[in-house]
Amino acid sequence: MDSSQISDILWDYVFVGSGLSASVVSHRLYEHDPNLKILIVEVGPNVSDRADIVWPNSTNLIGGEFDWKYDTTSQANLNGRSISLPCGKALGGGTTINANGWVRGDEFDFDLWGSKVNDRRWTYEDLQFMRKSEHFWSDSINKMQHGHNGPALIQSVTSTDRRFPLRDYALQAWSEVGIDTLPHLDGNAGNPLGVGELQENKMSGRREIASSIYSLDCITVLNETLVGKLLIEETAPGHLVTVGIKLQNGTEIRGRETILSAGAIRSPQLPMLSGIGPAEELANFNIPVLLDQPYKVKDPAAGWELGSPNSLFRKPQYGWGIPSDFVVSSDVSKDGLIAAIAEGEGVTPDPTHPLLSKRTFAEHVFMYAGAPDGSLVTLAAIIMLPISHGAIKLMSANPSDPPLIDPNYLSTAVDRYVLREAVKLQIRYTGSKETVIGREILDGEAGVPGFDEQFSIHSTDEYIDARFRAGIGSSYHPMGSVAMGTVLDTNLRVKGVSNLRVVDASVFPVPITGHL
Template sequence: MASIRDALGESKGLSHDGRDVAITVAVCIFVATLVTGLRLWLSRRQGPLFAMPDFMTLASLLFFYSYAVGTYMILTIGRSGYPTSQTQHWRLTFTLKWIYYLRLGYATGLGLVKCGILMAICSSQAASSKATRIAIRVLMAFCASWSLMAILLELLNCRPLSYNWNLDRSDGHCINQNAAFLAVGIIDAVTNAAILLLPLPQLIRAKVTRSEKLAMASVLAMGILVVAVAAVRTVAIARADFHSINGNIKMVSIWTTVEWTVAIMVANAPILWSLLDWLAPFRSIENTQSFPASINMDTGREFDYIVVGGGTAGCVLASRLKQHDASLSILLIEAGPDASTHPLVPDGSKAAQLLGSELNWSYKTVPQNHLDERVLSNHAGKALGGSTAINSGGWMRGAKEDYDLWASLVGDPRWSYQGLLPYFRKLEHHFDSHADPEIHGFGGPIKTESVSHTGRKYPLRQPVQAAWAAVGLTYHPDINSGSPYGLVEVVENRVRGSRQMSSTAYPLDVEIMTETFVKRVLVEERHGRKIAIGVELEDEKQSQLIARQEVIVSTGAYRTPQLMMLSGIGPQEELRAHGVNVVLDLPDVGRHFVDHVSVAQWWKLRQPEKGLAIGSAAFSDPAYFRGNPVDFVALQSVPLEGLRQALTKDEPNHNPDEHPLISSQRVHTETITVYVAQNPHDPMVAVDGTHITTHVCCMLPTSRGSIKLADRDIRSAPRIDPNYCATETDRYVLREGLRRLRQALRDTPAGQEIIESETVEEKFQPLGPNTDDQTIDDLIRRRAMTLYHPTGSASMGKVVDGELRVKGIDGLRIVDASVIPTPLSTHIQACVYALAEQAADIILGISSV
């Protein structure tokens, strides 16, 4: 104790070499701490705060701190740097003991850094070829072996162990230290070089922004520096005289410290991407353009978020994420083209023509068991903007009871009507500035227009309203009030009759790939949890792209379950039947599919010469073509006693009064009267202004269908089975809707003034007041068709949770109509917009409303 007090009390200070070492250690400790701190601070933008590479880097930094403490102990108490002959015996022993520890700390700490770097490379290239992944793991094992070898050499350097700090040791007790530590140094330099070279081929191929190129160049320069320092350190070790305790510490200590510091900087290299984007977020011009399918984005390219599907929800989501945080790198991948310049798209009245265009997926169902084995067309938009590029533009929120049932089913009030109402307001630019601000929004990106607001004064408006009034259906002034019961005026998302697409209404300052298929979502297991790490494209190179934070699937109710299953996530029996490796057995993927079904009728006008419908020369007012040729939809319930009987027939063991269709007021049917008619088959109806069309729709179907794989090719259409009209309840609802419509048009004076007769197929009779159920069911089987509102195939509560996270897979969400867990008695466009708006807030952890 006296010797230590004497040592601490002396004022001789550090030697010249000791000062050099002390300054180097101080600077290196500061730099290592700074970059590690920045890494931890910025990592919350890229994923979990403490991933395994972070733990390993932190552990290495702690060893580095202890190495620095030991070095300062040697320099101060041990008086390292002064001649051995001028140093007290106990100080030399003290120095030897600390040198022993420093070697152990160096081997352990640098081994942790090397393995941490390789784990980070493995994560960033987890979607690479199998050979690359094997090479990474082999090198990681080699680095761990190097660390273990260095530790063992130190432990076995002299036997017994105390001879390591015995000043009077004789030959034969210690190995050749120059040879041993030279071997350790050479292997150190070789492993550093291997770590540097491993990712180079992929980095060279990558198409990246200027900021990312700068970051890569910085990491490469640091990697080269580590290799160079390790080589210089190895030379210093080869020249060291291990018999001179104090005489050789300077260069070995300095190069050891520098190597360790730069290695920690390389381990924290992910901060460079975030830091450069944060401080100077410049982007090359090509990053704001769409990439056609012919342009390949090479494996390993990283983004914060990858949104698969540039449809209604995908565009909204990508836009809102970017608007909130401009530094986020977001990739939006769409299988269809950019349709913004397509000649038919801008005109809101061309929806029927777009259904026959290349912008339509033109899906077909399997033969429908309950519709005389008919195969039906199921349309969906194949373009950036999705179905907003081809739909009819109906803007209808639906009834609050539907959303409240949704919230009840999933146990999350955010999906109730009140929970979604702020997002309906946020996205809406309502046409009536005097409307109730508690119900409507006036500053959103989606502009709405009612029929009368556009100046469309269709000649049948008053007669149709009178016919419905005669059967007790009253006019409701606001279809988007949350209680749209009765006869309501149609509202569309149009701008003076022109179409609005999600891809143009929302700014897309993100990277976009069009005409590009995603083959599968890449999932790997880390620490016992399955994590989505990126996507693989269906291209010649099978390019694989990495998502630092999340993969978000927004490919719609048809394609989302298909992509999930081709990614190995779905019912295991379905996956195995198609030779798909099972990543996660999630039985409800592709099940619970729901779609609205409608039945069309054609009605011969009593006075077509008055210009009542499209095709008549007198139907010529330009305002008529600023939207769909329709005034109203009739939203009605059906008689509850008949509904109870139908529900009991479908579910004899359940109390029908507890069924949601009865327990609250619901919109069971929607009836649309369209001022145009065409049918190319029996009955032949030409577009000549002599007919109009009606559609009676079952809005809350109890039939459930499925989406299954047709094969393993993502370009193939999935196997679509809506299972239309499978329940007596759905058939009952349609029968009652058809009867009520017939009553309005054929039994009321106003209806009789409009309609002369119903046009039907040969050998069939028009519906009459006494037509029986069997005859109407036959009509349903002949005429039923989709209303193009598919939902439910990745239902919330079954496939995703209330935050849209896929159950059992971290880093993977679904944001599209497939998650809607219960039928909505409305056209789903407005709901999907609101869903995506709320999804963006959920993902960002904010409330923007």
């Protein structure tokens, strides 16, 4: 069907974007009622037959053909640097270029989400949809937490028989710095705090694209077509109704309900181009304001590297996933956290402050990679609960232009404290005599250009902060730009406009400490 035939039909649901969330939701709608007329419009191509995106070492991923290749605005707390932010641009969205890590997040965060929006359906209590998505690799580990008939195949380091040579050392070293091993090494059972084994959504190493495992065969998909605008009518004073979409080529398509699934960067852009967004922002581009609404964005930040000689793994299965045994999550010391919260909020926090509970603040991934000759390992630190808020703004009134993306990285004392604490833990792990890794395996940090000093247990806060400002980047999980509670109700409907929902990573009202 071409766009002119498509415009003759009144669709029940029109999806904008066909990434991870659209694949799941449209597939489930079809399962619910095969008679529904469902249309998906995606600007990227169908890449399900592309061999060059399948494997972890494929070369057409970040920076490749199916990456939007966004850059953030200049970041005030990162020496004015602009940070690159890859996002998938194809049927399947982010799942065509992402790393397939399967990290569900902390029960606490979902419960906070549920209580924030006062709706139990968004708490962790009801696990049915998490279970429904999974085909977990083991049917004996944490049985009640996992699904075994879902479309997403979950592999682990153990299930793919690729325990790495440093595995026992890595585990011992985490214990030496006080990080416990999780029961069954399973970080996807509600409590990720500790050492869990790396789990990935792959089939024996092969990428599983969301639009393939949640089949869209019975759904009408219009590929390589940019949606330029929402069609919104004011049927009575103050009563706004979404009646469909307008493609960039001018074709109008009508639907009973329009569902934004364009991802956390583009889902706020389209309403703004259509007159729904911060009034001040719309005025800059002479867009008539239908509804004045705020948007924000959060994006965890990551990473640094350490040096070591090692020669590893020749068997093919070692190429089936990220070269790492474990995903490790840690809390932070509350004394420093109280001071950081007080610095940001201007008052000493009450003991009931949500950040003062046991929380999953940081993630550590010790990877046997860094140099082709195996002489380096990499230890990534990821802030999982960013407190800094950014914003998505318009660059122009042209839908072909990307929006301005300002994550406002490290703009809070809490985020700076958490990243510093995470790296100090990593320095103890890799570069101190406390652990077997520091004593027997690693020579020291490889260092980074522009800094003569290497990270060590003697590194000062000032030096650590300077390295962050000069070096950190994104870990590619923008979220919360059209948040539930402020912009959406708990049925994912945009408040103040009928027949318009958002279903993607934009909707999170609080950071979820998973990779979502």
